[in-house]
Amino acid sequence: MVIIRGNPIVSYEKTKYIIKQMENSLCNVRVKDFSCTGFFCRIPFPDINNMLPVLITANQVIREELLN
Numbered sequence: 001m002v003i004i005r006g007n008p009i010v011s012y013e014k015t016k017y018i019i020k021q022m023e024n025s026l027c028n029v030r031v032k033d034f035s036c037t038g039f040f041c042r043i044p045f046p047d048i049n050n051m052l053p054v055l056i057t058a059n060q061v062i063r064e065e066l067l068n
Contacts, residue, residue: 025040027055039056041054
């Protein structure tokens, strides 16, 4: 259980669930000689009814000159 100022915010079971979801979203990104981690998430685009899947990673890995 996460506790801030004595008040439970998220239960232990919910915390475990959130961590498991985060673990399932992690990935290894490799472009030529560069490698790093990234994660998948969904963002509302153009509104909350449409969720767009995106990959978030370090900027130096996805530089335009490396993708050609």
